[in-house]
Amino acid sequence: EPEVTQTPSHQVTQMGQEVILRCVPISNHLYFYWYRQILGQKVEFLVSFYNNEISEKSEIFDDQFSVERPDGSNFTLKIRSTKLEDSAMYFCASSDVSGHSSYEQYFGPGTRLTVT
Amino acid sequence: AQTVTQSQPEMSVQEAETVTLSCTYDTSESDYYLFWYKQPPSRQMILVIRQEAYKQQNATENRFSVNFQKAAKSFSLKISDSQLGDAAMYFCAQIIGGSNYKLTFGKGTLLTVNP
Numbered sequence: 001e002p003e004v005t006q007t008p009s010h011q012v013t014q015m016g017q018e019v020i021l022r023c024v025p026i027s028n029h030l031y032f033y034w035y036r037q038i039l040g041q042k043v044e045f046l047v048s049f050y051n052n053e054i055s056e057k058s059e060i061f062d063d064q065f066s067v068e069r070p071d072g073s074n075f076t077l078k079i080r081s082t083k084l085e086d087s088a089m090y091f092c093a094s095s096d097v098s099g100h101s102s103y104e105q106y107f108g109p110g111t112r113l114t115v116t
Numbered sequence: 117a118q119t120v121t122q123s124q125p126e127m128s129v130q131e132a133e134t135v136t137l138s139c140t141y142d143t144s145e146s147d148y149y150l151f152w153y154k155q156p157p158s159r160q161m162i163l164v165i166r167q168e169a170y171k172q173q174n175a176t177e178n179r180f181s182v183n184f185q186k187a188a189k190s191f192s193l194k195i196s197d198s199q200l201g202d203a204a205m206y207f208c209a210q211i212i213g214g215s216n217y218k219l220t221f222g223k224g225t226l227l228t229v230n231p
Contacts, residue, residue: 031217043161043207045218056216089159095217103149103211105219107161 002026004108006092012114013082021077021111023092032075033093033105034067036060043091049075082115089113118143120210122222129198130230136183137193137225139208147213150184150191155205155224164206167191195227203229 005024013019025032034046047057049067064080075094079086089112093105119142129135141150152164167175167184175182179196195202208222 033218035219037159042223043209043219043221045220048216048218050216056218091161093161093219103213103217104151104163104166105211105217106163107153109158109160112159 004092004094004106006108006111008111009109010112010114012116015084015115016081019079019082019113021090021113023075023077023108024073025075025092025094026096026106027073029094029096029106031095032069034077035091035093037089037091039088046077084115087113087115118210118212118220120208120220120222122208122225124225125223126226126228128228128230129195131198131200133198134194134196135198135227137206137227139191139193139222141189141191141208141210143210143212145212149211149213151209151211151219152180152182152193153207153209155207156203165193198229200229200231203227
């Protein structure tokens with residue numbers, strides 16, 4: 001069964017450094033998403049991406065964040081200057097939003113980001 | 117803005133018994149979809165069950181079923197014959213159709229299964 005993959009599984013970085021989180025969505029999916037979950041809290045939407053551009057972003061997704069689909073398979077989230085409060089689990093998801101789909105989003109296993 | 121509320125931070129159930137997790141949502145849209153996701157200690161998000169708002173019949177997946185009360189905007193999850201592997205955090209979530217399909221999650225219910 002196809003699945004969403006994410007690398008790395010765990011990233012430790014120092015405050016102020018840039019990190020890139022990588023995701024490979026399911027190959028025939030058209031919508032891509034990033035979500036964040038701070039430990040012990042609910043999962044929060046960051047950004048959705050369709051047709052090579054951002055379709056929606058939350059208030060969390062400020063100028064320090066960016067997303068890119070550099071090739072036909074990868075989908076990346078870049079955090080330019082990390083802060084302590086960026087420490088969280090970051091989930092990538094993809095969906096096949098077609099006329100017969102149920103909008104189900106398939107999640108990757110997550111990248112745990114620790115900012116020290 | 118849509119909101120999803122899970123009023124039970126924690127629940128526990130005896131193995132082989134039945135437990136119901138509550139969820140309410142708030143939207144003025146008529147086209148939407150509801151989901152329950154399971155998050156075990158590994159923190160992987162696993163889809164348990166989904167319900168299309170236009171379907172009157174409650175969704176069922178093996179031991180998991182929902183009670184979808186559209187007028188009350190309620191979407192509870194029933195787990196029958198609970199197993200130790202069901203222990204996890206359960207999140208209720210909603211997608212509005214025709215939007216950018218983002219998931220809005222509740223705060224979750226931590227389910228403990230006692231042997």
